[in-house]
Amino acid sequence: MKYECEIWHIRIGYLASACFSFIGKLVRLFSTQFPNVRVQLVEMTSQEQINAFDKHEIDVGFSRPIPSNMNTRLDCLNIYNDRLVVVVPELHALSTYEHIAISDLKDENIILLNRMSAVGLFNKISGIFHQEKINPNIISQPSNMQTLLTEVSAELGIAIAPSCFANLYTKGCLLVPLMGAEIKVPLEIQYMTNNTSIIVEEFVKMTIQNKKLINDLS
Structure with a gap:
């Protein structure tokens, strides 16, 4: 499946310890479906991901829940507990x-x-x-x-x-x-509320569809 879109890459921040068991498998599944999309993985702490979102340096993050007083621009979906x-x-x-x-x-x-x-x-x-x-x-x-x-x-x-x-x-x-x-301790997938990238949408959708796989691997 191919999409005409403005970007052909996705930048993913992730907590290494929380994601080590599944992130490789998930990215392989995504790359198989979207071979023309370059995936950039960046190991980051939760705070580094918050800062990276503020600077538009990542498109998606795998992190712990953000205190409500610190989150005004991100959609957050639970992946596993x-x-x-x-x-x-x-x-x-x-x-x-x-x-x-x-x-x-x-x-x-x-x-x-x-x-x-x-x-x-x-x-x-x-x-x-x-x-x-x-x-x-x-x-x-x-x-x-x-x-x-x-x-x-x-x-x-x-x-x-x-x-x-x-x-x-x-x-x-x-x-x-x-x-x-x-x-x-929940792990979430997080992305900008005002996201307009269909690539980000597809990655989030694939992640949610594979929650059982993520739970089995974690």
Whole structure:
């Protein structure tokens, strides 16, 4: 199928850990249907994607939900729901737990991904501590996920993160489910509300049509 359109490329920002399991397959499917469209993939944090949309540097993003006060120009559609886990050093006492409650972390050193890198995720985790009336002892806020895992493996502290972190290098760490079945971390496909590119429309449509595949791979 071919379209006469103004652009023949699409720029896609994505969170590496959240998309690693499916992004290659999804892009292959799209490129098979639209072989004349050049796809540019750019690994970005959530905040970098927000900035890139503002500068018109990407057409589509795969990211976590954006706080409503920061989103005035994007349409956001849910792709799948990840779950939160506690990332602990492999020899830590909590590594033997089947599930970990937030209350189990009240006396632990906590490592969280920097708010500027993942504002929605940071706010969600902070909100969980607040609901339990716990003031977490946050000792580090690295700007990228691999550094967070390295700090945990070095036994500097314990982290809370989406389970998709298992797609990264996690030697020395164990991922233990966080107690609370309602604690979900959505992944969304995001694009400009005023988008006029039929290529972007087709990519979004194909992504939604393949939600089951994405969930199966994630």
